[in-house]
Amino acid sequence: MTEEERRGIINQQQRSRKRKRGKRHRRKQQVAGDSPPPSLEQTLNANTKNRSSPAAAVVKCNSKARIFSSSFLDKMKAKLSGGHFRMINEKLYTCTGQEAFNYFKEDPALFNMYHAGYQEQMSHWPEQPVNVITKWLKDHSPSLIVADFGCGDACLARNVKNKVFSLDLISKDSSVIACDMSNTPLDSSSVDVAVFCLSLMGTNYSSFILEAHRVLKPRGWLLIAEVKSRFDPSTGGADPNKFSKAICQLGFTALSKDFSNKMFILLYFKKKEDEKLNVNEIRWPGLKPCLYKRR
Numbered sequence: 030m031t032e033e034e035r036r037g038i039i040n041q042q043q044r045s046r047k048r049k050r051g052k053r054h055r056r057k058q059q060v061a062g063d064s065p066p067p068s069l070e071q072t073l074n075a076n077t078k079n080r081s082s083p084a085a086a087v088v089k090c091n092s093k094a095r096i097f098s099s100s101f102l103d104k105m106k107a108k109l110s111g112g113h114f115r116m117i118n119e120k121l122y123t124c125t126g127q128e129a130f131n132y133f134k135e136d137p138a139l140f141n142m143y144h145a146g147y148q149e150q151m152s153h154w155p156e157q158p159v160n161v162i163t164k165w166l167k168d169h170s171p172s173l174i175v176a177d178f179g180c181g182d183a184c185l186a187r188n189v190k191n192k193v194f195s196l197d198l199i200s201k202d203s204s205v206i207a208c209d210m211s212n213t214p215l216d217s218s219s220v221d222v223a224v225f226c227l228s229l230m231g232t233n234y235s236s237f238i239l240e241a242h243r244v245l246k247p248r249g250w251l252l253i254a255e256v257k258s259r260f261d262p263s264t265g266g267a268d269p270n271k272f273s274k275a276i277c278q279l280g281f282t283a284l285s286k287d288f289s290n291k292m293f294i295l296l297y298f299k300k301k302e303d304e305k306l307n308v309n310e311i312r313w314p315g316l317k318p319c320l321y322k323r324r
Contacts, residue, residue, distance in 0.1 A: 113139075114146025115320070122318030126231040130209040133198045140199040144181055158254035158293045159226050163188045165252065166222070173221040176244055178210050178237060179228025194220065211236035215244040222250040227293070229255060235275070235313040242279055242300060251281055251298040256319045260294055267314040269294065278311045280304050 117139055121129050133140045151157060163185060166175065171190040178196050180186065183204055186193035194215060200207040208214060211233060223241035231237065241251055260269040273283045273296065281298040288294050 113142050114149075117143040118146070119318065119320055121230045122232075122320070124231065125233045126209045126211045126237060129231060130198050130207075137199055140201075147181070154292050156290060156292070158290075158295065159184050161290075161295060162224055162226055162252055162254060166191055173250075174219070175222045175224060176213070176215060176220040176241070177224045177226070178213075178241065179225065179230070180205060185224065185226070191222075211240050213240055213244065217243050218246045220244050220249060221246055222252065224252045226252075226254045227256065229253070229316060234316060235311070238276060238279065239308065242281070245300045247300055247302050249300045251276070251300065253296040253298075254293050255296075255316075257288070257290070257292060257294050259316050259319055265317050267316050269296075271312075271314045272296075272316075273298075275311050275313045278306075279308070280306050 120132065121143075124132070166173070166185075166189045173191050175185070175189070175191050175193040176196060177183070177185045177193055180193075180195035180197050182201065183193075183195040186195045186204060194213075195205045196208055196210065196213055196215075197205055198207065198209075199205075206214065210228070210231070223245050225237065225241070229237060238251075245251065258264060259266050260272065262268050269286070269288075273286070276296075276298055277283055280301050282301055284297045284299055286294065286296050
């Protein structure tokens, strides 16, 4: 027997012993309850599942890009919307009621833009003044007729049983009367409650209160909610006592005031019985514009 033949026989014996040892090892694993090792095909399939394909990676990247793009666009839209709101808001505080009425009449879309920004600003307030006034009305007779000067989205009318004349510069629906707040179509002495909820915005705001006096019945209520900073003399705001004095000179009695809220104040007046007035002698304090800072 040649040397090469002997080497072949030895190699065959070694391979046979390895196969036997492998079979014994697998039988021991099965007896012990262990699962047999995965086959080469099973291993390849598992690796394929765990590894993302190039197409899947592209889809994932595109999805992230869309999310980033959408977030960026939303931020830009919010910034532009906030800028438009500040511009319109400043306009309303620095013009007369008639000018504001003409301003929105020429471009009604500006009114929607303004109120979208207004609602966003109000969402940061812990309490809404319109809710306080709503509760006040619910605590009184539902037979009281109300005039809501500067009603916005007519929230007050939707939440009380009272008859409410909703007045604003633009009519967003049939329930709102579009008019200048100093010249409404309401009859004289026709309402029991006049409400100004954050709506004394024009430079001629005293004309709005004079109009409220005209439409109110004798002993009718005047409710005013305004931004607190407008009545803080230390920061350039009006003296609330001088403001109340001017309203009383117009023919009202000051009944109560509420400064407990950190965002707004509430003033309650009642119209006096028939009284001769000298409107020209009333000295109305200036109300500083409520301007929002750029964020």
